[in-house]
Amino acid sequence: MLLISDYDIVFQEVPNEVTLSLNLSDCPHSCKGCHSPQLQTKIGKELTTDIFSELLKKYGQHITCICFMGGDRHPETVQEFAKYLHSLGYKVAWYSGDTEKPSCIDLINFDYYKIGPYIEELGSLKSQTTNQRMYKIINAQKEDITNVFWKK
């Protein structure tokens, strides 16, 4: 079960997209210096297709992408929702804090995939020394686009 804490419309997290980003709680990682530690606890409510219908009714016409922020405890569920959103014609992004991609995940179900825990000394995606990677998935192939976050 995925727990959604809140959502926002974002522009910087996924390049060139107008993204509905879903903040998922119950994060299994406990990175030092985490920018939203409240998401390490179980807060919010269960993410269901009903919630998606409600959000898409409100914003569906205007967004180009939906981004899962977290959800690492249940990668299969994230993947199931990703398939569902793809079937509706949206691009799907996933910000995961995992070090390795879970074997059950087929990247064909995603358009953007960020991987890597936050390591304070190395910095976030905006830092050139970051361990985190942002991939754009084109024809099931990963293209590393982390550097687009560095120009700013």
Place this chain on the structure above:
Amino acid sequence: MGLSETYITKRDGKKEVFSLEKIKNAISKAFLSVGSFATEGVLTNILSRISITNGTNVEEIQNQVEIALMSERYYKVAKSYMIYRQQHLEDREVLDKLNFLMDYCDAANPATGSKYDANANVENKNIATLIGELPKSNFIRLNRKMLTDRIKELYGKELADKYIEMLTNHFIYKNDETSLANYCASITMYPWLIGGTTSIGGNSTVPTNLKSFCGGFVNMVFMVSSMLSGACATPEFLMYMNYFVQLEYGKEYYKESTKVVDLSNKHRTLDKIITDCFEQIVYSINQPTGARNFQAVFWNISYYDKYYFDSLFENFVFPDGSAPDWNSLNWLQKRFMLWFNKERTRSVLTFPVETMALLTKDGEPLDKEYGDFTAKMYSEGHSFFTYLSENADSLSSCCRLRNEIQDNEFSYTLGAGGVSTGSKSVLTINLNRCIQYAAKTGKFYMFFLEEIVDLVHKVQIAYNENLKDLYNKGMLPLFTSGYINMKRQYLTIGINGLVEAAEFLGIEINDNPKYLAFVQDVLGLIEKYNKKYRTDELMFNCEMIPAENVGVKHAKWDKEDGYVVPRDCYNSYFYIVEDTSMNILDRFKIHGREYIKHLTGGSALHMNLEEHLSKEQYAQLLKVAATEGCNYFTFNIPNTICNDCGTIDKRYLKECPHCHSKNVDYLTRVIGYMKRVSNFSVARQVEANKRYYATH
């Protein structure tokens, strides 16, 4: 109780123990001034007619002295005493002015020092701006007198008194009461093209080449602006300039812009010649202007997509019989925008305020090329307004210069009919006070509001009669020469405090049926009266005013009088500017067609962002705006300006990217136009700091 224990009220409101000696002294002096002498007996007789109780004020005592002197038949002395009082009154007024002068000199910046209409468009505080400030109170008095006389004549004394009562109690606000001129205008330049500036009192003949166009244009804009209290829009500026470039360098000049066409040692290319013209015009117009209290003129221009261009100018003919040419204008529009965006990294250039007019169909720009170009310019950090419409039946070149285009006919004396519009006068309703007052006094607010709405329309009609008088006396050459048209200028009903009124009623400020119903009821009422009072010569529109200084004043006055005031500056948007819970899409929605449909005079959504977006993202947001019916908007990303080395950067930065100084200021829109935040009035600086800039 003896007189010595009585306290009287002084002019400054302070209490003071009453002193019989002071009155005796004053009376004795009055006798001496006419060569006479007051004995103790005479003084006693006079004083016996005066009655003083606790709290009697100085004016009342002096009135009693006057009457006592006359009752005792000392008429000459009474006259002298009255003259003496009048002189002191005048001295006190001068002293007030002197105090204001000192305060103004000590104020942090001109906008903060201004007593009547704080305005960030005045950058420097000096003798010229001070000269402009001093007569403002007299203008207010004069304007009120002219208006109330006319209201009396048209509707009777009761309504005139009611107007002053509503005005002094801040239920309504008369914008630009410190100026005598009508408000703002979008002009047709055809009368200038065929007659020069002589018809409006100037001495320049018709422009005949690019050089005389550039110089003459600047003069013309200065002259027009000196006869307006607000903005001057020239929606045809680039189209006319294009005509003159073509005259000199051929119809297809844009295809050879890199060619060297200057035979001087400079060897300038055509592109350089053209951008030098831009430079001359833009820098000249951004200069402080003597005739406008050292304010720069407030200049607006428009860009058009192909469809708008076709629709506005399809019948247009230049005096030599040629028609405007889209291909070259298309190039020149883009060239100007690119140049201006770059130039703004060199110098703080506030004007022109630019509006891109795009026709939309099925939720996206019809002219793909211009939709793309608009998104590209936003992504390159250029800040300008976009106006979207499904039909070319309206146009906007400024927040309050939206107009319905009634006729697109071309006239050989006046040019394109569609571009000429404006507002003669703005009278604003303070909705928060009106609605709270109604609730306090047990009235249904819509009934109370209806009285106010009816009143403001009648006042505007009276204003229009006064303007007609000036027109008939030949005082308004802009109208008589055809730059603008008396029948096509609106009388504007402004609104302020809408969000705050809704909050008072317990309505949540987001897209919900209750808020929408409230907005539509209130604005619908105004529109009903706009239609009711419309005649062949009267047109009304309704605008959510930018309220650069009124927003602050209303909040202050309402707070002082005990009304619920949730913030120190009333919003000029349908949402709460500091609200972090509304995302960007929510904000477009709440400035969408259902909310703005009765705002016939317009409103502008200022989308505040912390970082620039990509071209693709802006393109998507143009679609969002088109789908939601949000017709006028801009994106604000504060630009950084270094106070040490002067570097201007389009990004919102904490330190200068060049010299790494942390002593930086920001350029953003105070309301419609971009200025340094430090030029804002102190109250507006506080508001600007609270603005929510979406960070994601």
